[in-house]
Amino acid sequence: MNTDTDLLWSPGPRELEHSNVADFMTWVGETRGLRFSGYAELWRWSSTDLAGFWSAVWEFYGLDAVSGYDRVLGQASMPGADWFPGARLNFAERCFARATDTRPALVCLTEDGTPEETSWQELRRQVADVAAALRGMGVEPGDRVAGYLPNLRQTVVALLATAAVGAVWTACSPDFGTPSVLARLQQARPTVLVAADGCRHGGRTYDKRPDVAELVDGLPTVRHLLAVDSLFPAPTEPWSARPDVRRHTWSALPTAEGPLAFADVPFGHPLWILWSSGTTGIPKGIVQSHGGIVVELLKALGLGVDLRPEDRYLFITSTSWMVWNFLVGGLLHGSTVVLYDGSPTYPGVDGAWEIAERTGATVLGLGAAYLTAAEKADSRPADTYGLGNLRTVLQTGSTLPPSTWHWVHERLTPGVRLQSICGGTDVCSVLAGSTPLLPVRAGRIQAPALGVALASWDPEGRPLTGEQGELVVTAPLPSMPLHFVGDPDGARYRASYFDTYPGVWRHGDWVTVDADLSVVVAGRSDSTLNRSGVRMGSADIYAVVDRLPEIADSLVLGVEQPNGAYFMPLFVVPADDAELDDALRARIVSAIRSGLSPRHVPDVIVRIPAVPRTLTGKKLEVPVKRVLQGARPGEVSSPGSITHPEMLTWFAEFAAREAGAGRPADG
Template identity: 40%
Template structure:
């Protein structure tokens, strides 16, 4: 045990306030968080109905029922009959309107603030101009912009008028962006001319031009000269400049109407890559994301009016969507665009001190960088307002936790949380009423009926199993875009256990409810918190001259590290030399992103396949992580059984080298 909340911290927590509300308003006496969680997953309608009232959700019409069924699967309907708008709730907080809504910092701009009043004014202007451009409910609006305040304003304005938002980070390669956006046929594209990372400028003019050319559905391109503010050279002649859209008279709040939409109306499309085909285009609804994010921000992040939340992310990751939920609770959100270690490895901690951050978030990998550089934030900066740490993106270790208590401050609620793009939230996470144990995720989140199951569907405690969810929750995907009959949706989460969500993570839940995540159980790569589809890598690698076939895996290592080797089968007479390695890495960096570049590349005689033509990614990963080959892969299920022998030998050599 590393930390126990003080009595005062517990009493002032949002969890305790809700327990009091339930007692006073519902006559429900729940002793503690554990009792609250059990109630939330057994009395599902009562729990979510109580949250609707507790958060005073604004709807044009009352809902007819909380949920239409309690069995898991696509198509569960939440709060039918209601009409809400996600952006309206993001901007409705009635605190001091002159308090910051956003703090924003980048390698090209100094630290600045945007007040709640200014934020609302900008959103109303942009939303009004989007309507004037013919954008309406259901139209798709996409972004190829960095993590800057303009991107957040564009998202809120899009959502405010009932249009559907989607975002890609500017470090994504052209092909990666096109594979995402072409699926949803956007009407408007917001794009920036580039970004700066690690002191180096990355121009995106040509990339934007290529993306625009590949999206015939586009009617309007909005161009932001961000990297070079004085150079207004858009990628297409008829592009609209950001400043032109914003150079209009203010729109008074009482004259602006938010588009309140039905319960199942799409809010945004986020993308999570599988092992085959195009990235999954996951759609969340306004009411689903609203209910889930209010719950997450209020109870599991303990955000309050006057709080300040930061998490290091890019616009291509669902964490960007999630941290904006701080606005729902009256907290300010810190947006940062740039390298986490430039101009020095302490840049984010200086920013935390300057903004008065109360919640600081990053991945465990970032902590390793700080350790190597001898950074001690608690010694060098005023972090007196800091209350909590949010670790996410990959499994955390006891050493990660210990670092915060040693180098930041002793009285600190250090949390590790785990969820996914698919739900825009977490399955397991934190409660401010519980103690912190080294390397342990404190609890299962409210409303998340999470369990660890064996392969034959038996629940286990204190053992590693598959993370499953046995009851529905509002932020399940409303649907996948262009997924007729929910075929891909079902294959992704309901194919292994009938009527049960199998997420693809290994989890252990101990006797007191503490949780440990052990990485992916399926073949989607998870490298430093960024999920990567193997299909994206294969499409790029196998276009390189001389490459015949390939297979890639990512293994979680002790200390939060990762090992991602790529194995390539070459055409006859070709050899994997330095030139080919550079060509492969360059192709991955260009078409995908720097995160797709493997740690090593090895030439192999063959790539193992199943009898049904699928690459043996999961068995190969297990072999490299030390499983006995006969337990990791069945030769009877292989189309070419001898192919696996090379990899078994490779794994044994790695093991012997590590021992030596």
């Protein structure tokens, strides 16, 4: 009888003997003479013998037939590591390397639409047409091409065509406000803008042509507009009045005269620019390389997620989240990538499960907020939808309460594995995540990812086991940024990751790494709750408070004050018509006191209309904390990059009232 109530899933013979990572271990044994007793030994080798591990990834995935290299790691310092000098490859070319005639490359679905399949042959033809058009516009290697696009087939085609040319891709989703888009794309200085005429969300259609005109007017470097006519008739009038911008219509592009050609670029040639959320100042433009992304996503999706060519890989995401790039990376494995343009809660909370059923998804990626909402709604996906193809669920974006782990295990098809992954835009990949070789336990990420020298450190740089500390990476990764946009001396790059521990990457998360390598992420380290030296992550508070049926959402902050006092407010959004009265406050306090720590009972519990979040669903803990410390709302957030931006003004007014009343002392 199993008495381990937190044990949700255990590997079986297939995972232990025939998963991708098991095959990799067998291959390493046969070709390198190395034997590993299990994942822990494999990880320790991968994170210490960088040359040995990454050269094995290179050969295991057939890159040795594509290009040689001078050495694996020319320089190992951080920042500035020099990976695979002498190697040459192209991300787009590698995305077609495992193409097959038996399965589609893409399956695309919109709200109320029918899934549409795109074969590998058709995808190649469309990429060739757009690549030829870009070359005809004068785009050369190193130039920037920007997308203002939802999650469409054309978006994938535009990315692959840009990469094929050797140009640099960057994108923003149309759900961003135009000021937020301009805050990003003006830094990128694109010569071509690929823009959709509209988008769908929550049952509504939005005409984005006026926004596109505003973007073109605000991007003086743009010389060509490629208009994607996906929702409205092909344009007969220009979307912008700028006479120096030539408009091209996607549906009217000429057929390429020759086959798809790929620029032969060095390993470190820039591939794309990803953007930070823009909630702590001007968004950071994070530049990553062709080679770094290829080897990282081959490893992360293949050896971690266990993605296979026969998979249908769906991640509910917008094009502004790095998860979209992580999704497109499925093409590197010959998998069918499923693109959904719309809301996962349309027409109801079970929208994502319906999408998975209609597209036959085998691998489904979701944000934590969606899963917790489904749990609260008492959703029963397996009883309602045909999810027999689904074998694994990826979860990311923020921490997941243990109760939601159990909900996923209980309410989905038996045997479905929940993979919680922690990483970020900074590396466009996973730092700690899943492996089919280890059991899954509620509330715990299974282990550091292969090749990631992950650790928990105290403020003095001492490693911790079983205690919360800063998440650090002590050795370089191939997909770490080449540099930031507009940061010629690297000062902003170094300040973002290397100021706290020189030469060591500080990720900005508060993490516990146990002796069995399991990882618990407690939230951002710069929003950690620190009462009288006792630290706790905000996720711990949410796991208790959000379980109460009267609470729909919550935001907790630890605010250090200039006079040395410490103010810890808890803001709650009551569910339905619940009233935040003394009785409910008492229940919240009792739950925190008994379930967590008497030290972390909030100083005040305040009702708010909504919790502001980034557009990828993360609560705005640090920006709101800065507002409570006196920053102006406009200083902490880029317009259009958050939900409920009016709440920042609300918090500023709250801070002013609290300053007049006096702040509570550290409790």
